[in-house]
Amino acid sequence: MSKPDYDESRLTVVDHPMVQHKVSILRSKDTSTKEFRELVRELALFEGYEATRDLPLEDVEVETPLEKTICHRASGKKVAIVPVLRAGLGMVDGLLELVPSARVGHIGMYRDPETHEPHEYYCKLPPDVEKRICLIVDPMLATGGSANAAIDYLRKAGVKDVRLLVLVAAPVGIKAVLDHDPDVRVYTCEIDRELNDNAYILPGLGDAGDRIFGTK
Ligand code: PRP
Ligand code: URA
Numbered sequence: 169m170s171k172p173d174y175d176e177s178r179l180t181v182v183d184h185p186m187v188q189h190k191v192s193i194l195r196s197k198d199t200s201t202k203e204f205r206e207l208v209r210e211l212a213l214f215e216g217y218e219a220t221r222d223l224p225l226e227d228v229e230v231e232t233p234l235e236k237t238i239c240h241r242a243s244g245k246k247v248a249i250v251p252v253l254r255a256g257l258g259m260v261d262g263l264l265e266l267v268p269s270a271r272v273g274h275i276g277m278y279r280d281p282e283t284h285e286p287h288e289y290y291c292k293l294p295p296d297v298e299k300r301i302c303l304i305v306d307p308m309l310a311t312g313g314s315a316n317a318a319i320d321y322l323r324k325a326g327v328k329d330v331r332l333l334v335l336v337a338a339p340v341g342i343k344a345v346l347d348h349d350p351d352v353r354v355y356t357c358e359i360d361r362e363l364n365d366n367a368y369i370l371p372g373l374g375d376a377g378d379r380i381f382g383t384k
Pocket of ligand 2: 367377
């Protein structure tokens with residue numbers, strides 16, 4: 169297999185066996201809306217473990233029932249979770265379970281069905297967003313247009329540490345994002361084969377927003 173022509177050092181594929189198991193259920197056309205939504209939340213939590221692996225820790229003294237000991241706690245580096253609406257909303261609760269103190273910003277974006285270009289319709293970020301590690305969440309990375317627009321929005325707001333968490337990615341989308349922004353890190357559960365003529369991921373899982381919210 170030929171080597172991908174993007175910066176692999178900024179890409180993490182979260183290929184834990186339970187992640188692969190859950191993605192296989194997510195992909196099935198027979199999976200119900202309820203189950204799909206639960207799986208997206210669970211997978212976001214798994215992915216969040218990897219995406220926050222380098223969060224700084226500080227020493228704290230804790231007194232157990234037996235003695236005093238030094239433990240490690242997150243040192244207060246702040247996190248913002250930024251879902252790309254709509255489908256990204258399905259990943260927020262899983263990440264909030266992992267980082268309960270995180271703030272949540274929203275970027276509303278839809279893809280034009282003809283041109284596949286992203287259109288922004290809503291944005292609201294925490295006031296101190298530039299000081300936070302920002303986790304952009306969206307289950308699907310297809311052409312990369314929506315992700316790049318979301319990344320640009322955060323960069324304009326002054327955010328230095330941007331990480332993109334998706335569940336399924338097309339190679340062309342990964343390349344588009346990694347080439348577009350020299351610092352962003354990308355996390356995905358799986359890399360799929362290609363896009364079809366409608367810029368849907370193959371084999372993919374269909375329209376993530378429709379499947380999370382039961383709108384089709
Ligand atoms: C989907 C998906 C991403 C985007 C990916 O959203 O959730 O945001 O498409 O495609 P891209 O990489 O080619 O930009 P969609 O526009 O369908 O909106 P929705 O979440 O409201 O359904
Ligand atoms: N958006 C989706 O929801 N699914 C795809 O396969 C591509 C874009």
